[in-house]
Structure formats: C-alpha cells, structure tokens
Amino acid sequence: MKSSLKALMVQGTTSDAGKSVLVAGLCRVLHRRGIRVAPFKPQNMALNSAVTADGGEIGRAQAVQAFAAGIEPSVHMNPVLLKPNSDTGAQIILQGKAVTNMEADCYHDYKKTAFHVVMDSFQHLSETYDSIMIEGAGSPAEINLRENDIANMGFAEAADTPVIIVADIDRGGVFAHLYGTLALLSESEQARVIGFVINRFRGDIRILQPGLDWLEEKTQKPVIGVLPYLHGLDIEAEDAITATEVRDGDEKLKVVVPVLSRISNHTDFDVLRHHPEISFRYVKKGEKLTNADLIILPGSKSTRADLEFLRAQGWDKDIMRHLRYGGKVMGICGGYQMLGQTVRDPLGVEGVPGVSLGLGLLDIDTELQTQKHLTNVNGTMSLTDDVVVKGYEIHAGDSYRCDGSTDKALIRLQDGREDGLVNASNQVLGTYLHGIFDQTEAMQCLCRWAGSEEIQTLDHVRIKEEALDRVADAIEEHLDLTLLWPELSEDIAV
Structure with missing residues (x-):
C-alpha cells in the first residue's frame, strides 16, 4: 500500500x-x-x-x-x-x-x-x-x-x-x-x-x-x-513530567513545584524550566519543599484528593515554614483553589461529594460545578505597574471572595471580570490563568514579586x-x- x-x-x-x-x-x-x-x-x-x-x-x-x-x-x-x-x-x-x-x-x-x-x-x-x-x-x-x-x-x-x-x-x-x-x-x-x-x-x-x-x-x-x-x-509534553532544570551559581530565582497525584497542565512551567537564570525543580512524593524562593502549586484534575495528597506528604507544613522565612507561594487553577479556605464538591464532580479545608492562605471559597470554564482570556496584572497577561481557563469550579477579605484582585480581565487574589502580606497569590508565564513581561513581573533581580527576556514563542x-x-x-x-x-x- x-x-x-x-x-x-x-x-x-x-x-x-x-x-x-x-x-x-x-x-x-x-x-x-x-x-x-x-x-x-x-x-x-x-x-x-x-x-x-x-x-x-x-x-x-x-x-x-x-x-x-x-x-x-x-x-x-x-x-x-x-x-x-x-x-x-x-x-x-x-x-x-x-x-x-x-x-x-x-x-x-x-x-x-x-x-x-x-x-x-x-x-x-x-x-x-x-x-x-x-x-x-x-x-x-x-x-x-x-x-x-x-x-x-x-x-x-x-x-x-x-x-x-x-x-x-x-x-x-x-x-x-x-x-x-x-x-x-x-x-x-x-x-x-x-x-x-x-x-x-x-x-x-x-x-x-x-x-x-x-x-x-x-x-x-x-x-x-x-x-x-x-x-x-x-517541546511541550503530552503528559509526562519533563526533567528538572537546576542551575548552580547563576540563578536569580529558585522555584519548586510539587508533583501532585493528578497534576495537570504542567506545561505552565516550561518557560521557567528553560530560563537560564531560574533554578527550577519538581518535588515528587517523599521529597520536601525546601531551598526555594517561590513555591508554585500547580493545576490538578482532582483538587480535593490532591489536597489530601499534599498534606500526606507534609507539604502543607513545608509551605507554612517557607512563608515564615519570608518566601512566596503561588497557586494556579487547582493550586489556587487549594490556597483558599474551603473546596466544596456537593455534586461529586471530582469524586465523593464533600467539603475539604484549604490551606487558608487566600480569602476564597470554591464550589465545584459540572459546567467547566473553558476560555482564552487576557487582561492586566497589577502587582506593580499594569502588565498585560494572556492565558486560558480550564476549571470546574467557581471561587468567591470571603466577606471582609483584605486580599486584592490580581488580574483585571478585558471582559470585566477579576481573576485571582494577592493576600494582604503580599506573600501569597493565586490565579486561574494557565500560561500566565508565557508572556515575558508577566513572567518578569511575577519573578520580581517572588524576590528576583531583573531577569532577562525569554521569547517563549521563538523557542517553540x-x-x-x-x-x-x-x-x-x-x-x-x-x-x-x-x-x-x-x-x-x-
């Protein structure tokens, strides 16, 4: 033939x-x-x-x-x-x-x-x-x-x-x-x-x-x-976790990401892994979240189950210790939900119906819904100066700011909505936007927030x-x- x-x-x-x-x-x-x-x-x-x-x-x-x-x-x-x-x-x-x-x-x-x-x-x-x-x-x-x-x-x-x-x-x-x-x-x-x-x-x-x-x-x-x-x-992986990128001596920022049992869209971190001035490390089961400037909680297909997995590894204690020493913590999508007060799943969208306590670091409550949010979005991020961000939402829950919250919105979207929060101490932030690091200015802004010096421009599209x-x-x-x-x-x- x-x-x-x-x-x-x-x-x-x-x-x-x-x-x-x-x-x-x-x-x-x-x-x-x-x-x-x-x-x-x-x-x-x-x-x-x-x-x-x-x-x-x-x-x-x-x-x-x-x-x-x-x-x-x-x-x-x-x-x-x-x-x-x-x-x-x-x-x-x-x-x-x-x-x-x-x-x-x-x-x-x-x-x-x-x-x-x-x-x-x-x-x-x-x-x-x-x-x-x-x-x-x-x-x-x-x-x-x-x-x-x-x-x-x-x-x-x-x-x-x-x-x-x-x-x-x-x-x-x-x-x-x-x-x-x-x-x-x-x-x-x-x-x-x-x-x-x-x-x-x-x-x-x-x-x-x-x-x-x-x-x-x-x-x-x-x-x-x-x-x-x-x-x-x-090239962006279909599903497998790609090798860690650790550099000695020239890094301006140390980033660690815990590998959750149902981690999703870890391609969010490809820009960080490629960057010559960033030391990036995946932390797997049985390891500790240590030696970092920034801990990022990634997306998850099963947020409540992965909250339990996170606690079973002792990573919740590692995160609290990291914050006491002045470190920064970020959550994306499911990781953002985990940083909140509660994650509710009354309909059993991700398994057995119930409620899980979040890590209590952001003033949001999340309720999982059967209808997914699937949207390409853009807006401005206001950590310092307004910085244009682009990304996409894939999540099965809605997050609501708690009454009396002193957290502030992270991103103003062009459709009029707000996305994400930054806590009052400016140590913790979360967002639903996947791909938030793909735009150079947004990546540099987030790295500055995490404590780095100015890092060089990296053209992610050109690399791809x-x-x-x-x-x-x-x-x-x-x-x-x-x-x-x-x-x-x-x-x-x-």
Whole structure:
C-alpha cells in the first residue's frame, strides 16, 4: 500500500516512542511547503490540555501540532479526550466538552459511541485541509484493547489510512519492538503499515545498518529513516513530567513545584524550566519543599484528593515554614483553589461529594460545578505597574471572595471580570490563568514579586518555533519522504 497526501497515521511501539513530536515535525514539514495540513488524534488520554478558540478542550499535544501547522487548534483535532481522575476512571470529553465520568470497564463499551464522534471530526478535517497527520495512542499491539479500538488500527482501518510505526531506540530492544508490534497485527493491518521510523538514535548509523537490513528482510517493510537524538529538544509534553532544570551559581530565582497525584497542565512551567537564570525543580512524593524562593502549586484534575495528597506528604507544613522565612507561594487553577479556605464538591464532580479545608492562605471559597470554564482570556496584572497577561481557563469550579477579605484582585480581565487574589502580606497569590508565564513581561513581573533581580527576556514563542524547525529539519535530512509522499517526490526528495 502506498501513502497518500490526504492522511498519514503515526503509531508507536510504546507510549513516549515519539509519536507526538514526529506528527508535529511532519506538520511543520508540509506547512513549510505551503500545504494546508492539520493534526488529528482520535483518542487522547492526558491531563495537559488546551482551550480552542471556540471554547472547547483538547490535548495539549494537538495544540502544539496545530501551532507547527500554522493553524488555530480545533476541537476536531482531538475529538475524544480522557482526563484520568482516579486509577480506574476518567472524565470523558467529546469534541471539546465534558460529557461524563466513567470507569475503564464501562468506557470499553462506550467506545462504540465515541467512534461516531471520531469519524465525524475526521470527516470535518478531511473536507477542510489538504492533508491530515494522525497520531495514534500507546501501541496498536495491546491485545486487551483491540476490541472496539478507536485510537490505533481500529481507526486506521475505518478511515483507510496508511500507517508508519515509530520506536524509541533509546529505550533498547528497538528491533524486537518493531518486529513484535507488526507480528501482533492482523493481516489487513500489517498490509496497512508502509514502513518504520527509528527515533532518538545516538552514534554511528553504520553500526545500526545490519539490524536495519535484518528488519527489512524479515518484515518486507522499509525503514523510512533513523532520526537522531536531538539534544536539548524540549517541546511541550503530552503528559509526562519533563526533567528538572537546576542551575548552580547563576540563578536569580529558585522555584519548586510539587508533583501532585493528578497534576495537570504542567506545561505552565516550561518557560521557567528553560530560563537560564531560574533554578527550577519538581518535588515528587517523599521529597520536601525546601531551598526555594517561590513555591508554585500547580493545576490538578482532582483538587480535593490532591489536597489530601499534599498534606500526606507534609507539604502543607513545608509551605507554612517557607512563608515564615519570608518566601512566596503561588497557586494556579487547582493550586489556587487549594490556597483558599474551603473546596466544596456537593455534586461529586471530582469524586465523593464533600467539603475539604484549604490551606487558608487566600480569602476564597470554591464550589465545584459540572459546567467547566473553558476560555482564552487576557487582561492586566497589577502587582506593580499594569502588565498585560494572556492565558486560558480550564476549571470546574467557581471561587468567591470571603466577606471582609483584605486580599486584592490580581488580574483585571478585558471582559470585566477579576481573576485571582494577592493576600494582604503580599506573600501569597493565586490565579486561574494557565500560561500566565508565557508572556515575558508577566513572567518578569511575577519573578520580581517572588524576590528576583531583573531577569532577562525569554521569547517563549521563538523557542517553540525553533524547536519545531529542528524536528522538521531532522525529518527532512534523515527520513526518505518519497516513501511517504511519492506524489510530491520532485518537491521533497531528500
């Protein structure tokens, strides 16, 4: 089977094999040639999400891929998003809107319903764009998930799309991963696979060549290419926590973020992790919140459960000690709710109905609601001078200022609302805005509030553009793109 320009699906031998980045790179490759291309992921399971212009919610990776393609993200790019809220359950989001919470065994049958939504979105994109780069989920060889599959080969068969399979050689066992994955597919699915991509290779390609020859002989499928390990590449993660950035000697601010059990949208901190003058550290279970100028409580899919988790780690005591020594504390979204007086969930939106005491550091009470706030917003932040801020809201609760509060509003939004609070001692603040650090002036203002000297400008958008161009350059250099798009061979031949 030969590929067509209209659609191509990237599946992986494992999670984190490089599917998201490869799809983003392929989108950028086609976009640079003037082709109207869109990303698509039928089903995504992730707690990092983004808000579309029409007020829907999709996986963060698809928003990054849309950025690579030079287009605005749409709910149709990720029609089914699963946001885990327990070890066995998740919130089900269809075409951008939360519809229900469901246990895994129930969702297995519900996929028949979700599949119609998937195909509707795929049809919409097919009618709008010249090409669609499709990302699978996990591995197509998960035997227990094959029935009613909508994420990998089940979708590819229904949509009649060609497939390439990518594997991460940095994990080891790459030839077993590729050969075994292909062997576990049905005959028709195997025929759909047009080739393999090996990702994150370090070293001399000549040493790898005997393995490549063996794989091609055994499978009768070509190795489309071997992508090198791109050192320092850091594109917004789909869900995994990325490595800590700790610098010795030149930091002007030390920031720590506790990793909550249901941490969400940790891409909020990418700017801080990248900044050469900021020492950034994730603090995980069993560790202490110490040696910091600023502690940031991140977003959470399960605020009340993560409040309990936070206390179980002793992080509440660490925060109080940090404040006694003059440190600063910030909360974003769920972290903002945790800083308040109470979090109420009368309807059981995030689990068993009930009330949890917050950390008592801001004068707000929060009540969780079934209807989510999904909005892209902008406004001005008034810590010192008015500073323009942009961001997006994804939260299932409303927070109300307590009577008699001396806290002041943090942000005046252009729609007339106020967002966030700063306490009377000027040591604690919170906001619902994800992405608040992405604008340089806002980031610098918050860092000054936290006690830093003036830190240098960092162009987050330019860094993201350069990272995507690096991926696209590597694809063009190391993949035989004529095997993917023979009809464009004169334009894209390597």
